[in-house]
Every structure is written in C-alpha cells, then in structure tokens.
Amino acid sequence: MATxxxxxxxxxxxxxxxxxxxxxxxxxxxxxQQRVLEAMEKLNYRPNGLARNLRSQKTNVIIALVPDIKNxxxxxxxxxxxxxxxxxxxxxxxxxxxxxxxxxxxYMALLDESRADGxxxxxxxxxxxxxxxxxxxxxxxxxxxxLPGSDIPSVSIDNExxxxxxxxxxxxxxxxxxxxxxxxxxxxxxxxxxxGYRQALHQHGIMEDELLIxxxxxxxxxxxxxxxxxxxxxxxxxxxxxxxxxxxxxxMKAIRDFGLRVPHDISVVGFDDIHFxxxxxxxxxxxxQPRYEIGQRSVNMLIKLxxxxxxxxxxxxxxxxxxxxxxxxxxQRAIQEG
Amino acid sequence: MATxxxxxxxxxxxxxxxxxxxxxxxxxxxxxQQRVLEAMEKLNYRPNGLARNLRSQKTNVIIALVPDIKNxxxxxxxxxxxxxxxxxxxxxxxxxxxxxxxxxxxYMALLDESRADGxxxxxxxxxxxxxxxxxxxxxxxxxxxxLPGSDIPSVSIDNExxxxxxxxxxxxxxxxxxxxxxxxxxxxxxxxxxxGYRQALHQHGIMEDELLIxxxxxxxxxxxxxxxxxxxxxxxxxxxxxxxxxxxxxxMKAIRDFGLRVPHDISVVGFDDIHFxxxxxxxxxxxxQPRYEIGQRSVNMLIKLxxxxxxxxxxxxxxxxxxxxxxxxxxQRAIQEG
DNA sequence: TTGTATGCGTTATCAT
DNA sequence: ATGATAACGCATACAA
Numbered sequence: 001m002a003t004x005x006x007x008x009x010x011x012x013x014x015x016x017x018x019x020x021x022x023x024x025x026x027x028x029x030x031x032x033q034q035r036v037l038e039a040m041e042k043l044n045y046r047p048n049g050l051a052r053n054l055r056s057q058k059t060n061v062i063i064a065l066v067p068d069i070k071n072x073x074x075x076x077x078x079x080x081x082x083x084x085x086x087x088x089x090x091x092x093x094x095x096x097x098x099x100x101x102x103x104x105x106x107y108m109a110l111l112d113e114s115r116a117d118g119x120x121x122x123x124x125x126x127x128x129x130x131x132x133x134x135x136x137x138x139x140x141x142x143x144x145x146x147l148p149g150s151d152i153p154s155v156s157i158d159n160e161x162x163x164x165x166x167x168x169x170x171x172x173x174x175x176x177x178x179x180x181x182x183x184x185x186x187x188x189x190x191x192x193x194x195x196g197y198r199q200a201l202h203q204h205g206i207m208e209d210e211l212l213i214x215x216x217x218x219x220x221x222x223x224x225x226x227x228x229x230x231x232x233x234x235x236x237x238x239x240x241x242x243x244x245x246x247x248x249x250x251x252m253k254a255i256r257d258f259g260l261r262v263p264h265d266i267s268v269v270g271f272d273d274i275h276f277x278x279x280x281x282x283x284x285x286x287x288x289q290p291r292y293e294i295g296q297r298s299v300n301m302l303i304k305l306x307x308x309x310x311x312x313x314x315x316x317x318x319x320x321x322x323x324x325x326x327x328x329x330x331x332q333r334a335i336q337e338g
Numbered sequence: 339m340a341t342x343x344x345x346x347x348x349x350x351x352x353x354x355x356x357x358x359x360x361x362x363x364x365x366x367x368x369x370x371q372q373r374v375l376e377a378m379e380k381l382n383y384r385p386n387g388l389a390r391n392l393r394s395q396k397t398n399v400i401i402a403l404v405p406d407i408k409n410x411x412x413x414x415x416x417x418x419x420x421x422x423x424x425x426x427x428x429x430x431x432x433x434x435x436x437x438x439x440x441x442x443x444x445y446m447a448l449l450d451e452s453r454a455d456g457x458x459x460x461x462x463x464x465x466x467x468x469x470x471x472x473x474x475x476x477x478x479x480x481x482x483x484x485l486p487g488s489d490i491p492s493v494s495i496d497n498e499x500x501x502x503x504x505x506x507x508x509x510x511x512x513x514x515x516x517x518x519x520x521x522x523x524x525x526x527x528x529x530x531x532x533x534g535y536r537q538a539l540h541q542h543g544i545m546e547d548e549l550l551i552x553x554x555x556x557x558x559x560x561x562x563x564x565x566x567x568x569x570x571x572x573x574x575x576x577x578x579x580x581x582x583x584x585x586x587x588x589x590m591k592a593i594r595d596f597g598l599r600v601p602h603d604i605s606v607v608g609f610d611d612i613h614f615x616x617x618x619x620x621x622x623x624x625x626x627q628p629r630y631e632i633g634q635r636s637v638n639m640l641i642k643l644x645x646x647x648x649x650x651x652x653x654x655x656x657x658x659x660x661x662x663x664x665x666x667x668x669x670q671r672a673i674q675e676g
Numbered sequence: 677t678t679g680t681a682t683g684c685g686t687t688a689t690c691a692t
Numbered sequence: 693a694t695g696a697t698a699a700c701g702c703a704t705a706c707a708a
Binding site: 001046047048049050051053054057059061069070072075076078079082091092093094095096109110112113114115220224249250252253256275276279280281 | 339384385386387388389391392395397399407408410413414416417420429430431432433434447448450451452453558562587588590591594613614617618619
Binding site for chain 4: 003004005015016018019020022023025026047048050051052053054055056
C-alpha cells in the first residue's frame with residue numbers, strides 16, 4: 001500500500017502538502033494540488049485509517065449492544081442506528097450480549113481501549129453504579145429504555161404507561177384473569193412493563209395472582225413453554241399479555257396446540273409490533289414502538305455527546321401506539337357469566 | 339487516560355519493560371514485573387488500541403455484509419460469525435447494504451483504508467470482476483452463496499439442489515402448477531434457486547409458465563403483494579415456492595385474505611427455516627440451512643485468510659434438509675381430476 | 677503557499 | 693533483564 005510519503009515523493013512536494021490537499025483546510029496552489037491528485041490517483045493511494053485515528057484520537061466507530069441480534073425488534077432499532085451513524089460518517093459495531101453482564105462489560109471496555117468512540121445500550125442489565133460511573137467518563141446513550149433517576153441520556157417510549165394501556169385494553173374487553181409473560185426480570189424495561197400491568201390491574205380493583213406472572217426470555221420458545229404452563233393451572237387465564245411479540249406468537253401456538261382458539265378462548269397481546277405480528281394468524285394486538293426513530297435519535301444524541309456538543313434534551317420519550325388487531329376480543333367467560 | 343509512559347515513570351522502568359510485562363514474551367524480573375503491575379493498577383491503565391493497531395497494522399475488526407439486518411435468516415448467520423470472531427479476538431462490524439452496490443463498495447473500501455482486516459459477503463451483487471480483483475488483494479469470504487467458477491473461498495449449501503429438492507416435494511404431492519417467488523434476480527443465490535426450480539419442473543416434463551415466476555425482495559410484504567398478483571391470473575397455481583420463508587409467510591397471508599386455505603387450496607413452501615416458520619399456522623414446509631454453522635465456518639476461514647494460514651478447503655458446501663410441515667399437502671385439484 | 681519537525685501510544689530492534 | 697530509540701502513517705504548529 002502506498003503511503004503519504006510515496007505520494008509526496010511522486011508529486012515532488014512534502015507530506016504536509018499532501019495532507020493539506022486531502023483535508024482541504026489550508027489553501028493549496030491549484031497546480032500543486034493537481035500534481036498531488038494525480039500522484040494519488042496513479043498510486044491508488046488510500047490514507048491509512050489507523051494512522052488517522054491514532055493522530056486524531058478518534059475511531060469513528062460506535063458500538064451498539066443488543067441482548068440478541070436475532071430479535072427482530074432490536075434489528076430495526078439497529079437499522080436506525082446504522083443509518084444515522086453512516087450519515088455522520090460513523091461505523092457501527094454490533095454486539096450481542098445474550099443478557100450476559102460480562103460480555104456487556106467486555107464491549108464497554110473497548111471504549112477504554114480507544115477502539116470505539118461511544119456506545120448505545122439497548123438493554124440495561126449492568127450494575128447501575130458501574131453504568132453511571134462509566135457514563136460519566138464515556139459517551140453512552142440508552143436506547144429503548146430509561147433509567148429512572150439517572151441523567152444518562154436516553155431515548156425510549158414510556159414502557160410503563162404503554163403496558164398499562166394494553167392491559168387496560170384487555171380489561172375493557174371484560175378480561176379479569178390476565179396473565180403476564182414478562183421478559184428477563186433483571187432488565188429495567190421489563191420491570192417497567194410489569195409495573196404497568198400491575199398498575200392497570202390495581203386500578204380496576206383486581207387482585208394480582210402470582211401464578212399468572214411468569215418470566216420468559218423474549219424468545220418464541222419461552223413464550224410457548226410458559227403458556228403451556230399457564231394452561232395447566234387450575235383456572236386458566238382468559239387473556240395473556242406477553243412482554244414482546246415473539247413470546248406472544250409462541251403463546252398463540254401453545255394455545256392452538258392445546259386445542260383452544262385465539263381470541264375466542266384466550267386473547268393474546270404482545271409488545272413491540274414487529275413486522276411479523278401483522279402477518280401471523282390471528283394478527284397480533286400489540287404496542288407499536290417507533291423503533292427506527294429510537295435508533296436514529298439515540299445515535300444522533302450519542303454523536304453529539306462524542307463531539308461534546310450540548311444536548312437539547314437528555315431524556316427523550318417517544319410516542320407509542322396501541323394497535324388492535326385480531327388476537328384480542330371480548331372475554332367469552334365474562335359474557336357467559338354476566 | 340494514562341499512557342505507557344505514565345506507567346513506566348511510576349514504576350521507574352522504561353516503556354519497553356512495561357510493554358514486555360504486557361506481552362509476556364520476553365522475560366522480566368518478577369520484582370520489576372510486580373512494580374509495573376502495581377503501577378498499571380494504580381493508574382487504571384488501559385493500553386491504547388489505536389496505537390497498537392497502527393503499530394501492528396491490524397484492526398482486529400472484520401466486516402460482515404448482509405442485504406438487510408432485519409432479515410432473520412442473516413441474523414443467525416451473523417450470530418455464528420460473531421461468536422466465531424469473538425473467540426478469536428475479533429470484533430464484527432455489520433453492514434446492511436440494502437442490495438445497494440455502492441454501499442457494498444463503501445464498506446469494502448474500509449479494508450483499503452486499513453479500518454478492517456477482512457470481510458464476509460453474504461450476498462453477491464457486486465460486479466464479478468471487481469469482486470475477484472478485490473479478493474485477490476484482501477481477505478474475503480463468501481457466506482451463504484457460492485460463485486461458480488471462482489476461487490474465492492465460500493461456505494454455503496447447494497442452493498440449486500435444495501431448490502430442486504423442495505420443488506420435487508411439491509411435484510410428488512401432485513402439483514403441476516407451481517409458482518416461484520424468487521428473490522432479487524441479480525443475487526447469485528436467487529438465480530441458483532430459480533435454476534433448481536426450473537430443473538425440477540423440466541425433469542418432470544412440465545413446461546414452465548413465465549407468469550408463475552415472479553421476483554420479490556425477500557420481504558413479507560413482497561411475498562404478500564406478489565401472491566395477490568398470482569391469485570388474480572387465470573389459472574391460479576396450486577402451489578407456491580417462495581425463495582425465502584418471509585415471502586412464504588407473506589404468501590400465506592395473501593391466500594388467507596383471498597379466502598382460500600393453506601394447504602387445502604394452495605400449498606406454500608419457503609426456504610431457510612427461520613425460527614418463525616415453525617410457529618406460524620400452518621407451520622411452514624421449508625429447507626433448513628445450517629445458518630449458524632455457515633457463519634462460524636466462514637469467519638474461521640476468513641481469519642485463516644487474514645493470518646495467511648492455508649485453507650484446508652476453499653469451497654465448503656454444507657448439508658441442507660427438507661423440513662416438511664403443515665403448509666404443503668397433496669394437490670386437491672390433481673386428486674379431483676385424476 | 678509550502679516545508680520541517682514533532683507527536684499520537686504502541687511494539688520491536690538494538691544495545692548494554 | 694533492561695533501556696534507548698526507531699518505526700507505524702498521518703496531522704499540524706511553526707518556520708520560511
């Protein structure tokens with residue numbers, strides 16, 4: 001590979017001049033510029049990014065951490081992150097953490113080694129103290145979730161209120177025995193959704209039944225397995241609220257396999273509105289999040305942080321929407337009993 | 339951030355010695371080593387990756403290019419890539435190309451700028467000449483697809499034979515009017531699948547009908563839209579073979595919306611066996627690819643390439659499996675007519 | 677407008 | 693076993 005020295009020699013100038021024609025900052029004589037350009041062309045010169053990075057102390061790389069790259073919801077968030085990053089000249093390194101604290105920390109360590117300029121966390125399961133301390137010295141943005149009482153910049157919806165909203169939707173359909181399949185309980189966002197569920201029940205004067213609250217891991221399989229469990233208890237629920245669409249889709253299959261129908265026998269609702277949700281049968285009632293926008297805005301915030309520019313707003317909360325489709329309907333049991 | 343100089347000063351040694359205790363290559367007096375370790379600890383020293391990279395001319399970054407990060411099939415391939423990379427101490431930069439040649443080239447250019455050590459291409463839509471030339475000077479591995487007549491290392495299944503196999507499955511069920519929803523026609527792998535489909539028809543002495551071959555873009559939506567089109571022609575097909583599972587799932591919804599049933603009225607089969615395929619109703623008949631293994635093996639090959647180690651085998655072809663589920667059944671029309 | 681020289685933080689090659 | 697010093701390839705302050 002040709003270096004800046006080779007170009008300089010061929011164009012009969014100093015390396016400083018070559019550097020100048022590249023940056024375009026300082027003025028350069030058109031003729032010399034021409035010579036340099038030709039030399040670069042002839043040598044097929046490509047500036048060495050490594051050297052540039054070292055010199056400028058920047059990597060132009062940002063890291064995006066997701067619990068699982070296969071998760072379609074996060075895929076779309078990543079897409080927003082990527083597009084935003086590309087526009088600003090950054091590249092995105094994606095890390096799947098599998099909910100593993102150590103993996104998360106390993107990725108975060110890349111910042112300390114100057115291998116990345118900033119990081120976007122889509123799921124917080126690190127010790128809070130560690131996170132706060134880390135964010136104090138490195139650019140960090142939380143996407144999809146919000147850390148109450150913290151001033152780490154974040155972009156998310158109001159998960160608690162959204163969970164309340166969809167639970168109330170079920171309540172309004174006459175359901176009173178509503179199960180909740182939550183996500184990993186150490187994830188803040190899942191706690192928020194659980195809280196929203198509880199609040200809605202409480203507001204309707206319904207006692208919560210611990211048997212009806214089960215913990216999954218976001219996957220199709222866990223939705224399936226947990227639902228089988230729910231179908232084996234004494235008084236089975238008339239509705240299931242899963243903390244994400246995949247678990248909801250898993251739940252629907254379990255119900256079908258059990259010989260019951262959705263929504264006739266049991267209503268099922270999810271969360272996230274991944275693309276598949278409108279294609280399954282029955283189409284899934286869920287909460288639509290602006291995933292792409294979450295990604296884009298969080299990366300824009302991160303880049304400001306990296307550039308030490310001021311943030312207009314530190315905690316951004318975006319709108320979510322309840323999307324009612326076919327998987328939720330009036331509670332038959334309530335109708336018969338009423 | 340503390341540098342190696344700070345550590346050296348505090349430990350009262352030269353930077354060379356500090357470097358030595360880090361690498362562990364040369365022998366160091368246990369006492370001095372102890373002092374250095376303590377200094378590093380006290381200063382919370384983290385070696386600067388940028389400087390290391392410049393010095394060693396390595397980035398420890400590999401790029402993985404996918405047509406679309408949201409595509410669940412590629413997500414799993416990426417997962418394999420990531421795991422393999424991590425194990426070898428590499429980080430993975432993921433690029434979504436959206437089938438855009440320029441984006442692809444932009445990412446490939448990162449290699450020329452020494453910003454990455456190698457690249458995995460999961461979908462070839464670049465000019466072949468460019469690709470060959472590029473692969474001659476930079477580490478490149480093709481994952482999921484195989485470039486006939488080229489010696490660029492690759493890991494894939496035999497797409498042609500797999501497509502033949504699943505088409506024959508439909509033929510064996512009595513279907514003769516089989517539509518094919520292909521992927522983007524400029525993608526090699528889609529051409530291979532189309533070929534397999536054609537070969538199967540041909541072997542059964544069936545004339546192909548151009549009306550039954552339509553081009554999609556891998557998405558749920560395109561599967562849906564194209565199927566609506568297929569349902570509007572004169573003699574509608576009795577079976578549809580989609581080039582991937584998402585389009586197949588889109589097709590199933592279109593058929594439902596049209597008032598017909600799968601597989602009773604129309605059989606539908608896909609390709610890839612993404613996780614969702616066993617959860618939709620009816621569960622999808624498809625070709626199972628070892629996605630994770632494709633990812634892992636391709637990254638292992640790439641790393642060998644990067645390290646200039648010899649490859650045992652340049653073109654790796656993995657086994658695929660026909661998975662028969664509920665979405666394909668005997669052709670009713672054939673039964674009635676026969 | 678252009679050139680010289682220094683530094684970015686390492687690793688590696690010499691000496692000692 | 694350890695230290696001094698030269699790269700790695702570029703950007704930039706300072707001179708000219």
